[in-house]
Amino acid sequence: MTGPATDHATTRRGFLKLAAAGTAAATLSRPNPAGAEGKTITILHESSFIKPFDEYVTNTLAPAYEKATGIKVNYEVTSVGSLPTRISTIAETGSGADISMNGLLQVIQFSNKYLDVDDIASDVGKAQGGWYDAGKEAVVVDGKWKAIPFANIGQLMNWRTDWFAEVGVKKFPETWDELYEVGKKLKAKDHPFGFELGHGFGDNHGWLYPLLWSYGGAEVAADGKTVTIDSDETARAVDFCRKFFKDTMLDDALGWTDVSNNKAWMAEQISCTNNAESILWFAKREFPDIGKVTDQAMNPAGPKGRFHLLNDISHSIFNFSPVKEEARAFMRWLMDPKQLGGWYAVADSYYQPLLHGYDNAPMWKVEPRNLPYRDALANAHLPGWPAPASRQMAESVAKYVVVDMFAKACSGTSTKDVIKDAAAQLKDIYRSA
């Protein structure tokens, strides 16, 4: 090094070059954790309905991590519904964030831009009681963990205990048929049900896929190729949905998006809906009187059992991130019970852990009415179940094929026709599988 250095340093340009090279070499060879200083990890998250959840990262987790390692954690929040667009942009351009939250079917869509995280997932699982099967369903692609499951945001039944009591019902009905009978009586008393049948992004799929499964129907077979929607089981589910809508619900539910049922709940327009825990959470804080008479239950069972929609969120590391190893280290730190437990706890149990280690965590004691959300994990699946997650499944969800099949039946189209349309659309979609 010294020989050529003296030669080069004789000219001004040579000196500058040498100085730059020297600085670069010094930076590169500095050992960790000192080398980590000044680095930033950007983590993209969808804005949470539970405000303290996002605040916990910016006010507690990020400063703690920076203090411990010198690495700055930039928590970027994107509005609800815009996550797919944001991840698409980042994945396509190869820049913008190092870690991203995934919703429903995003892991499969972006898996080839994500690092394998088998090591982290398996260590976290071993240390904290093992993963729920539901946790693996959305993140394991071709045998590799492409994301670390974080939690499920369950979609369950929310019901008004006072109005149900008016028609003599103290316990939430066990089956769809029993619920239908109660709904008929409640609609007659001007307390209709309201289940989203429009083009929102969650509350519609949240009950319509489980309804379909509980009658034995499914959009595609386990092979992920054979479209199976055209069946007697689907027809029975559609017939049930039509009369359930007509005899128990508000007409408006056909055009609802995700905010609508929350709004209707707080306006005391409806006596039963299907939503995440946020309804109870919000009612308790803003409308305590409504909060007192709000209870939650698992989805009713159909002839073929009881089902729930898996609405899990997980975290992935982009394989083009310039701070891959730092991001891995951060994810290990984040999934440590000390951090993870605190983060879960600030949201009561809006985010249901996918690790058995939390099955009896104190967070479940805060609000016992949330317990069905934990138990629902046992039979929660992705929309295209029993097929594994696929890009075709994401397309079917984005095109609202199953939602619209039910919605069209509710607005008067015959069962035969709505199933025929859905089958044609699904065959087109799954042809490429």
Added chain:
Amino acid sequence: MTIATERLPVVAQATRRRASLSALLDRQDVFSWLMMALPLAFLAALVGYPFFYGILLSLEDRPVAHAGTFVGLRNFVADAHDPVFWQVAANTFIYTGAATLLKMVGGLGLALAMNQHFRMKNLVRAVLLLPFIVPTVLSTVAWLWMLDPAFSVVNRLMVALGWPRPGPSWLGNPTLAMVSIIVINTWRGLPFYGISLLAGLQAVPADLYEAASIDGAGGWARFRFITLPMLRPIILIVTLFSVIFTFADFQLVYVLTHGGPANATQLFATYAFDIAMNGGQLGLGASVALAMLPALALLIVLLTVYLRRE
């Protein structure tokens, strides 16, 4: 002297160069190209590039975050087989046709009314622009509340007048949902028509009306034979703009119904967005978006030819 003789050619050369440069700039074709270069570069980068990239995408099977494979026109063939695509096409034409017609007639009425003399005319004119100025997403959220049966002023009024509770479901009924988005689009676009046509009205020379009145023309005849022909060029331009914006409308539907119920209000732009962004099929989504192009181009050509011939 020697020094001067040495310098002279240099100065002359520089002067000549300057002269030739200013002569060059004086040439209209050179100067206009120079002035257009920047906007053209902007257009090429911000419109041209995405447009041609969109065409390329539409010819590929291109799942998001994966490399594309060229498939020719297969995406367009898939669109042609998709019943929802045709429903979307019909929706878009109905939406654009009805909203544009309402805006044209309403805007003309508005302009004629605004052209009268009355107190606080300027204030009223300014206020009328509000729907156009307020960001679409904001005003649409306000409409979302107004169309909610529980909170709607319209429903309250109807129920008070004896309509059975809770009144019509504006966004839940497929037909009413389409009517609702047409009405809101009209509400938003009316001021644009109104103000543009008002500007046109004010440019009509008053002596034409005077002459016509002397010749015995009534109000309708003056409108039919003076106002309307004088306004024709402006109507053409405003309608062109309106058709383009309405045809490609996105925000209103995305916020209000997201295409529901069961695709009753799904338009090209929202359907393309769902397929490309939520479904992750960039190629197929681009093909739906591009399917707007020939229809839109044809519509504009027909409109131009029709209005020019008149």
